[in-house]
Amino acid sequence: MSxxxxxxxxxxxLRNVFSQFGPAEIFTxxxxxxxxEQNLQYVMRPNTVxxxxxxxxxxxxxxxxxxxxxxxxxxxxxxxVDEYEYVVNTNAGSVPVSFSDKTVFVNCKKRxxxxxxxxxxxxxxxxxxxxxxxxxxxSSQVPIWVIEWVMCQQESLKSLWILADEVSKENIxxxxxxxxxxxxxxxxxxxYKSNANIRMRPMSLRKFESFNSAWFTLENxxxxxxxxxxxxxxxxxxxNMFLRHWVYGGCGRLLEMYLEFGLRMIVDxxxxxxxxxFKRVEQKKADKYFSEYLSGFVGKDGGFKVxxxxxxxxxxxxxxxxxxxxxxxxxxx
Amino acid sequence: xxVENAPVVDVDEAAIPVEKKMxxxxxxxxKKEFRVSELxxxxxxxxxxxxxxxxxxxxxxxxxxxxxxxxxDGKTLKLVFQWCEHHKGEAIPVDDGSVPKIVEIxxxxxxLMDIDNGLLFKLxxxxxxxxxxxxxxxSCKKVxxxxxxxxxxxxxxxxxxxxxxxxxxxxxxxxEAQDPRAREVEEEFEERKRQxxxxxx
Numbered sequence: 190m191s192x193x194x195x196x197x198x199x200x201x202x203l204r205n206v207f208s209q210f211g212p213a214e215i216f217t218x219x220x221x222x223x224x225x226e227q228n229l230q231y232v233m234r235p236n237t238v239x240x241x242x243x244x245x246x247x248x249x250x251x252x253x254x255x256x257x258x259x260x261x262x263x264x265x266x267x268x269x270v271d272e273y274e275y276v277v278n279t280n281a282g283s284v285p286v287s288f289s290d291k292t293v294f295v296n297c298k299k300r301x302x303x304x305x306x307x308x309x310x311x312x313x314x315x316x317x318x319x320x321x322x323x324x325x326x327x328s329s330q331v332p333i334w335v336i337e338w339v340m341c342q343q344e345s346l347k348s349l350w351i352l353a354d355e356v357s358k359e360n361i362x363x364x365x366x367x368x369x370x371x372x373x374x375x376x377x378x379x380x381y382k383s384n385a386n387i388r389m390r391p392m393s394l395r396k397f398e399s400f401n402s403a404w405f406t407l408e409n410x411x412x413x414x415x416x417x418x419x420x421x422x423x424x425x426x427x428x429n430m431f432l433r434h435w436v437y438g439g440c441g442r443l444l445e446m447y448l449e450f451g452l453r454m455i456v457d458x459x460x461x462x463x464x465x466x467f468k469r470v471e472q473k474k475a476d477k478y479f480s481e482y483l484s485g486f487v488g489k490d491g492g493f494k495v496x497x498x499x500x501x502x503x504x505x506x507x508x509x510x511x512x513x514x515x516x517x518x519x520x521x522x
Numbered sequence: 523x524x525v526e527n528a529p530v531v532d533v534d535e536a537a538i539p540v541e542k543k544m545x546x547x548x549x550x551x552x553k554k555e556f557r558v559s560e561l562x563x564x565x566x567x568x569x570x571x572x573x574x575x576x577x578x579x580x581x582x583x584x585x586x587x588x589x590x591x592x593x594x595d596g597k598t599l600k601l602v603f604q605w606c607e608h609h610k611g612e613a614i615p616v617d618d619g620s621v622p623k624i625v626e627i628x629x630x631x632x633x634l635m636d637i638d639n640g641l642l643f644k645l646x647x648x649x650x651x652x653x654x655x656x657x658x659x660x661s662c663k664k665v666x667x668x669x670x671x672x673x674x675x676x677x678x679x680x681x682x683x684x685x686x687x688x689x690x691x692x693x694x695x696x697x698e699a700q701d702p703r704a705r706e707v708e709e710e711f712e713e714r715k716r717q718x719x720x721x722x723x
Contacts, residue, residue, distance in 0.1 A: 198643075221681075274673075
């Protein structure tokens with residue numbers, strides 16, 4: 190096998206070579222020696238690898254690393270294995286790993302999880318972009334410590350998904366008040382309690398989705414500057430207040446909003462439109478709009494058009510006869 | 523209208539004004555001379571600026587000595603100029619910093635770079651020195667491709683990466699090559715540290 194002195198090249202050349210590596214090659218080079226691992230900090234351009242971290246309560250994690258079309262997945266488990274090929278040296282201890290095609294199996298003790306995540310972020314010089322935490326075992330908690338760790342490492346997180354049977358008030362509170370999410374927040378949990386008094390920091394997001402949202406208040410909704418929002422099982426009664434908030438210039442990014450009030454509640458449009466100028470619109474045949482949220486065309490029922498005073502934007506409040514428990518607002522559709 | 527039916531127009535080639543091509547002369551550090559077209563030179567930002575600054579006329583190019591390129595040998599420079607001639611007139615890619623770089627190696631380039639790694643190493647240094655963006659991109663792509671599917675042990679061999687043990691050994695050797703008195707002081711210092719002493723003095 191003929192060889193070439195890689196680190197004999199000037200830094201401009203090295204950066205060019207490293208910008209053409211996939212995540213698998215970068216990770217493999219990091220294993221060659223301590224010096225090569227350190228050199229990655231100088232030759233890797235920051236945030237050129239997209240990192241998605243998934244963690245569960247079962248002491249397992251997955252980190253998907255992608256750069257263009259090239260991907261590498263780390264599958265971590267705290268179960269010990271007898272056979273491994275290489276060792277990743279972290280500050281908290283050594284981590285045995287073995288390769289299989291585009292997957293790296295990581296045998297990681299739970300106490301070393303954070304050090305391993307840090308190692309991956311360091312060698313790729315990239316932040317965690319998407320975090321997906323899940324726990325489907327009753328009585329087990331979603332690993333909130335992962336969000337806390339990410340928030341200590343980086344200023345913000347683009348996307349957070351929580352899928353859990355059990356999520357405490359403290360967990361939801363932490364997510365909506367402390368975690369700095371910048372693009373997408375998706376909460377799927379069985380937290381039913383209303384009047385929980387969960388305070389939400391003002392958030393500017395592309396997408397917000399929450400199931401079982403009895404905790405979700407008008408104040409929360411007004412603090413949410415979002416393009417598309419879907420809030421299920423909410424007990425919000427002040428829909429009129431939100432519409433007024435929008436008409437007078439609030440929630441400037443809004444494109445689509447779905448509020449669902451449970452099967453027993455029906456949206457009373459007289460109450461919603463009280464004191465607001467509107468124009469009734471009848472349903473036309475084959476009248477459809479493109480839903481950014483659903484990434485497809487959706488049938489448009491008739492409804493009520495309201496105009497925003499500050500910039501003249503028009504929103505359609507759908508009168509959805511099939512789904513009377515939906516408050517469905519479409520802006521400029 | 524088909525090609526067969528198209529009207530044939532006789533062209534008096536002598537009547538068409540032909541712009542006279544200028545060929546610059548360059549000399550490698552082992553005294554090999556090359557004639558390179560003006561258009562081909564444009565692929566190299568360094569050489570293009572150099573010839574612009576010199577402002578040579580056609581006569582100067584013939585009468586004055588060849589432009590010396592001090593740190594590139596003839597074998598490497600031949601490859602560089604072959605590449606520039608083949609790609610003359612092509613747009614020079616702008617590095618917008620986007621990663622991953624999407625680089626395809628054309629057939630001609632692949633054949634040109636079908637060389638031993640020692641010469642490839644020199645070619646890359648030359649492409650960087652002469653600032654030939656696309657040649658640098660394709661040659662770096664060739665180096666990057668060498669890593670595909672390799673284990674760490676294989677990568678150490680391919681890229682001549684020393685292991686931790688080799689790095690340690692090199693560090694020790696460098697220390698031993700130091701002034702013997704300085705080494706003695708250093709060893710004494712290490713010994714005192716091992717014995718738990720707080721201060722050397």
